Amino acid sequence: MNAQPLLNYINKQISLTEGEESFLISKVNHRKYLKGQYIVQQGDICKHECFIISGCTKTFYVDDSGQEHIVMFAIEDWWTSDMGSYITQTPADFNVQCLENTELIQFSYNDKEELYIEIPKLERFFRKIIEKALAASQKRIIKNFSLPAKERYLNFKELYPTIEQRIPQYMVASYLGITKEFLSKIKSQLILEQ
Amino acid sequence: MNAQPLLNYINKQISLTEGEESFLISKVNHRKYLKGQYIVQQGDICKHECFIISGCTKTFYVDDSGQEHIVMFAIEDWWTSDMGSYITQTPADFNVQCLENTELIQFSYNDKEELYIEIPKLERFFRKIIEKALAASQKRIIKNFSLPAKERYLNFKELYPTIEQRIPQYMVASYLGITKEFLSKIKSQLILEQ
DNA sequence: AAATAATGTTAATCTAGTTTAACATTTATT
DNA sequence: AATAAATGTTAAACTAGATTAACATTATTT
Structure with missing residues (x-):
C-alpha cells in the first residue's frame, strides 16, 4: 500500500514512531476509484473519511428540483467525506464523486476512534484539522453572502x-x-x- | 463561580471525576458582559472560546462597504468565538457582540491545550463538538445556495x-x-x- | 406624558443573476 | 475522418431580491 503521502502529510505536523506508523497503516484501507465512481452517495451512510493520494473529487448535493450544488472539491493531500453522515452514521446529504481516477486512504469511524485511543497525538492532529476546516467553512459563508x-x-x-x-x-x-x-x-x- | 451549567453540559456526554471537574474549573474564567459589549472585535486576536451560561450573542462581519453580515447567534449551552482567529492566533474576521447581558465561561487557547493533555476524554469531547459544528456549517452553505x-x-x-x-x-x-x-x-x- | 430613538412596513424603481434557446467549440467514440 | 457527446458562448426576456424613501409602530429616556 502506498501510504507514504499520508505519512508525509502527518509528519509535517507531528512525529510518529515506526510502531505508531505501522499501527496507523494497519487501521486504514487503500482504495482506487475510477473517474465517475461515487465514494459517497446521498442517502447512504458515509462509512469513511478519505485522504486523497491522487486524483480529484467533488462533493455535491442534488436539491428537490434536481439541481446539483457543489460544496467543495478535493485533490491530493486533502480530506473528503460527508462529515455530518460520518460522525452520526446517518444518511448522507452529499455525494462525493471522482472527477479523475482517484487513489485514496480510507479511515472507518471505528478504526479511527481506536487510533485516537491508541495514539492521542493523532486525535490532537485531527482535531486541529477539523478546527481549520470549520474556520474555512465559516469564512465561505460570509463570502457567499457579502x-x-x-x-x-x-x-x-x-x-x-x-x-x-x-x-x-x-x-x-x-x-x-x-x-x-x-x-x-x-x-x-x-x-x-x- | 457558577460553572454548573458547563459541567452539566459536559456530563451529558462523558463523566468526569471530581478531581477532573475541579481541574477543569481551575483552568477557565467566568465572565459577565453587558448588552452591547464585544467579546471579540474584528481585527483583534480572539483569545478565548466561550461557553454561554446565560444571554445571547451574535457573530458578525462588517464588509468593505460597511454592511453587517451575521454568521451565527449563540445562546445558553452554545459555544462562541472566532474559530479561525482562535486556533491560529491571528486577527479576527468576525465580531462577537452581546445582544443581552451575557454570562459565560472562557477557555484560553493554552489552558485548553493543557486541559486536553491532562484529560484526554475532554479532547475527544471537544473534537466531537467541532465535528458537529463543521457538519452544520456545511449544511448551511448548501441551504444558502439551493x-x-x-x-x-x-x-x-x-x-x-x-x-x-x-x-x-x-x-x-x-x-x-x-x-x-x-x-x-x-x-x-x-x-x-x- | 412627551419626545426621541429604534424597529418594522409598504411600495416604486432598479439590478444581479436566471431562464430559455440557438449556436459554437472541444473532446470522445466509431 | 466523421459523427456524436460534452462543454462553452451569446443574447433576449424574466424574476428574486436590493435600494430608496416615506411612513407606522414600538421601546426608551426625560
Whole structure:
C-alpha cells in the first residue's frame, strides 16, 4: 500500500514512531476509484473519511428540483467525506464523486476512534484539522453572502489555483452558486477589463 | 463561580471525576458582559472560546462597504468565538457582540491545550463538538445556495426556535443574507398563505 | 406624558443573476 | 475522418431580491 503521502502529510505536523506508523497503516484501507465512481452517495451512510493520494473529487448535493450544488472539491493531500453522515452514521446529504481516477486512504469511524485511543497525538492532529476546516467553512459563508459572484469567482481561483484547469467550467459555476451562462458572462467581462 | 451549567453540559456526554471537574474549573474564567459589549472585535486576536451560561450573542462581519453580515447567534449551552482567529492566533474576521447581558465561561487557547493533555476524554469531547459544528456549517452553505430566502427563513425558525423572539427582525434578515425590507415582505406573504 | 430613538412596513424603481434557446467549440467514440 | 457527446458562448426576456424613501409602530429616556 502506498501510504507514504499520508505519512508525509502527518509528519509535517507531528512525529510518529515506526510502531505508531505501522499501527496507523494497519487501521486504514487503500482504495482506487475510477473517474465517475461515487465514494459517497446521498442517502447512504458515509462509512469513511478519505485522504486523497491522487486524483480529484467533488462533493455535491442534488436539491428537490434536481439541481446539483457543489460544496467543495478535493485533490491530493486533502480530506473528503460527508462529515455530518460520518460522525452520526446517518444518511448522507452529499455525494462525493471522482472527477479523475482517484487513489485514496480510507479511515472507518471505528478504526479511527481506536487510533485516537491508541495514539492521542493523532486525535490532537485531527482535531486541529477539523478546527481549520470549520474556520474555512465559516469564512465561505460570509463570502457567499457579502460578495457578488465576480468576487467569489476571483476568490475561488485563489483558493483552488490548480483545480480550475482540471474541471469543467460548469462545475466551477455550481460551486460559486451561479449558472454556467452567468460565469461565462463574468469571464468575458474580466477579459475586457484587463 | 457558577460553572454548573458547563459541567452539566459536559456530563451529558462523558463523566468526569471530581478531581477532573475541579481541574477543569481551575483552568477557565467566568465572565459577565453587558448588552452591547464585544467579546471579540474584528481585527483583534480572539483569545478565548466561550461557553454561554446565560444571554445571547451574535457573530458578525462588517464588509468593505460597511454592511453587517451575521454568521451565527449563540445562546445558553452554545459555544462562541472566532474559530479561525482562535486556533491560529491571528486577527479576527468576525465580531462577537452581546445582544443581552451575557454570562459565560472562557477557555484560553493554552489552558485548553493543557486541559486536553491532562484529560484526554475532554479532547475527544471537544473534537466531537467541532465535528458537529463543521457538519452544520456545511449544511448551511448548501441551504444558502439551493434555497430561496423564504425557505431559508423557515429553516431558521426551526434551527433557532427560541431566538426569533429575543432579537430584532433586521438581525434575522442579516443572518439570512437578505434586507429587512425583503424579510418583511416574506413574512406578510407567509401570513397571507395560511 | 412627551419626545426621541429604534424597529418594522409598504411600495416604486432598479439590478444581479436566471431562464430559455440557438449556436459554437472541444473532446470522445466509431 | 466523421459523427456524436460534452462543454462553452451569446443574447433576449424574466424574476428574486436590493435600494430608496416615506411612513407606522414600538421601546426608551426625560
